Amino acid sequence: MWRWIVDAGLTVVAALVVAKVLNIIRRVMRSGGKFPDAPSSRKNWFFGHALELSNPATRQDIIDSWCEAVGTCEYRVFSRRGILITELEDVAKLSSLRPRQVQRAPIVRSLLEYFAPGLFTAELPEWTVERRIVSPAFHSHARLSEYGPAILELSERLCEVVSGKEANVNAAAYKFTLDSIGLIGFGQDFDTLRGGDASLITKCFSILGKRLTSPYYQFVPFVGERTDGGKAHQKAVSQFLEDVVRRGGPDRTVLSKLLEKNRSENNPLSDKRLAGNLATLFLAGTDTTGTTITWMVKHLAEDLTLQEETRVEAHRFANRPNDFGAVPLLRSLFREVLRMEGPASLIALQNTTESIFIAGKNIDPGEYTLVVPLRFLGKHRLPQDEKEPTKFDARRWVDPESSDGLRPCPKAIMPFGFGLRICPGKDLSELEALVAVCALLRRFKMTLVDDGKGPHRAAFAFTMIPDRDIYVKFHPI
Numbered sequence: 205m206w207r208w209i210v211d212a213g214l215t216v217v218a219a220l221v222v223a224k225v226l227n228i229i230r231r232v233m234r235s236g237g238k239f240p241d242a243p244s245s246r247k248n249w250f251f252g253h254a255l256e257l258s259n260p261a262t263r264q265d266i267i268d269s270w271c272e273a274v275g276t277c278e279y280r281v282f283s284r285r286g287i288l289i290t291e292l293e294d295v296a297k298l299s300s301l302r303p304r305q306v307q308r309a310p311i312v313r314s315l316l317e318y319f320a321p322g323l324f325t326a327e328l329p330e331w332t333v334e335r336r337i338v339s340p341a342f343h344s345h346a347r348l349s350e351y352g353p354a355i356l357e358l359s360e361r362l363c364e365v366v367s368g369k370e371a372n373v374n375a376a377a378y379k380f381t382l383d384s385i386g387l388i389g390f391g392q393d394f395d396t397l398r399g400g401d402a403s404l405i406t407k408c409f410s411i412l413g414k415r416l417t418s419p420y421y422q423f424v425p426f427v428g429e430r431t432d433g434g435k436a437h438q439k440a441v442s443q444f445l446e447d448v449v450r451r452g453g454p455d456r457t458v459l460s461k462l463l464e465k466n467r468s469e470n471n472p473l474s475d476k477r478l479a480g481n482l483a484t485l486f487l488a489g490t491d492t493t494g495t496t497i498t499w500m501v502k503h504l505a506e507d508l509t510l511q512e513e514t515r516v517e518a519h520r521f522a523n524r525p526n527d528f529g530a531v532p533l534l535r536s537l538f539r540e541v542l543r544m545e546g547p548a549s550l551i552a553l554q555n556t557t558e559s560i561f562i563a564g565k566n567i568d569p570g571e572y573t574l575v576v577p578l579r580f581l582g583k584h585r586l587p588q589d590e591k592e593p594t595k596f597d598a599r600r601w602v603d604p605e606s607s608d609g610l611r612p613c614p615k616a617i618m619p620f621g622f623g624l625r626i627c628p629g630k631d632l633s634e635l636e637a638l639v640a641v642c643a644l645l646r647r648f649k650m651t652l653v654d655d656g657k658g659p660h661r662a663a664f665a666f667t668m669i670p671d672r673d674i675y676v677k678f679h680p681i
């Protein structure tokens with residue numbers, strides 16, 4: 205009996221694989237070729253550019269090198285064709301067509317919707333309602349001041365944990381942001397910084413990371429999805445967050461603001477959808493901000509002069525944590541980190557209802573994935589007079605003459621995306637980063653621990669993260 209079941213199962217899997225391969229071949233034969241080909245030495249007729257893109261450690265560097273070599277160009281991963289869009293006027297056009305005609309690429313939506321069905325994955329008409337309900341919780345630095353005390357408390361905890369140690373900065377920064385989202389999101393102190401457990405949430409990241417980067421999951425999705433424990437885990441997470449929503453958040457939390465706004469809606473969001481939006485905060489707001497803090501600390505630990513200058517700002521900020529004008533050099537560092545090592549290195553989109561004219565060609569709905577290479581644009585499409593645009597310079601954006609101490613941000617720099625769908629958490633992430641880094645600067649002299657493996661680089665995971673752990677020694681002052 206078992207033998208029969210195994211044989212039948214294997215036959216079904218084999219049939220699915222054959223069907224998938226035939227479908228790929230059929231689609232490979234069709235269309236494409238409207239744009240110059242991305243110059244890959246490993247391209248072949250079946251895999252397309254997949255082999256060259258298969259290594260997450262080098263994926264983004266390869267994409268950037270293609271953009272640099274030929275500008276707007278096309279690539280293919282099996283039968284899925286994409287265009288890398290390298291001109292700002294084309295990005296502006298996509299931006300103006302969001303969210304109606306230009307939407308998130310289906311692959312991104314389907315992957316993220318699994319654990320976090322919320323604002324990030326929503327499209328019209330639901331998107332308008334979700335954005336209206338979710339984004340007021342994040343508006344402006346002033347509004348965010350309500351979350352200040354919780355973030356300050358966690359920054360003290362961060363200092364406690366790293367004090368006197370050679371600490372793994374990315375692990376600590378990641379825990380800091382996870383604890384921040386728990387606390388300001390719905391008043392739950394996971395306290396992962398001091399060993400608390402949030403594995404229910406963090407396991408989602410590892411499953412998603414695997415699904416996003418492994419060709420296996422994309423190639424045989426039916427089998428992949430059923431063998432990674434995702435289904436049971438997804439149930440547990442949504443159950444947990446729906447209970448949180450039913451209990452309601454304490455005052456001064458994102459959840460309390462969501463619930464308040466939701467009550468004033470004619471068609472309010474269901475508990476399930478609100479829970480999905482809480483999951484979205486974790487997914488969109490923890491490792492992104494954690495990675496940004498990590499790079500900031502790494503640059504400070506490497507450059508002792510920069511560290512001394514920013515320490516002066518950190519002391520000013522201690523008494524005025526809402527006064528972003530007090531920390532122009534740190535804000536310049538934040539912007540430069542996001543430009544050069546930003547956790548979101550590209551945005552994948554698709555035009556849906558009508559064709560659009562991009563880079564001199566008409567693109568039919570669904571014909572190509574439209575990829576905006578954010579990191580490439582931030583380095584290679586700055587105004588002509590920008591000095592050494594591909595070099596990291598923490599002081600680049602400081603301008604003592606301007607009212608907030610910073611030069612205006614050029615259009616080419618879009619680490620938080622663009623148009624109506626720009627990241628609503630951008631101010632919160634800046635607040636978290638500044639509070640955490642200032643607390644560390646006030647308490648410690650930081651020096652980078654050399655692991656003898658050369659400079660750290662950003663590598664593709666779920667987002668862009670350092671290619672290996674970054675260790676810094678925190679000497680109490």
Ligand code: HEM
Nearest residue numbers: 323324485488489492493548619620621622625627629633
């Ligand atoms: C340095 C930190 C962060 C970076 C670099 C970042 C980057 C991004 C990017 C590139 C997008 C896509 C925008 C687009 O499609 O044009 C996005 C969307 C989003 N982010 Fe962030 N993010 C960060 C932090 C946060 C935080 C802290 C939160 C909330 C707690 C958050 C919540 C969201 C949400 C809800 C969306 C979906 C918005 C929509 O589709 O309407 N992000 N983010």
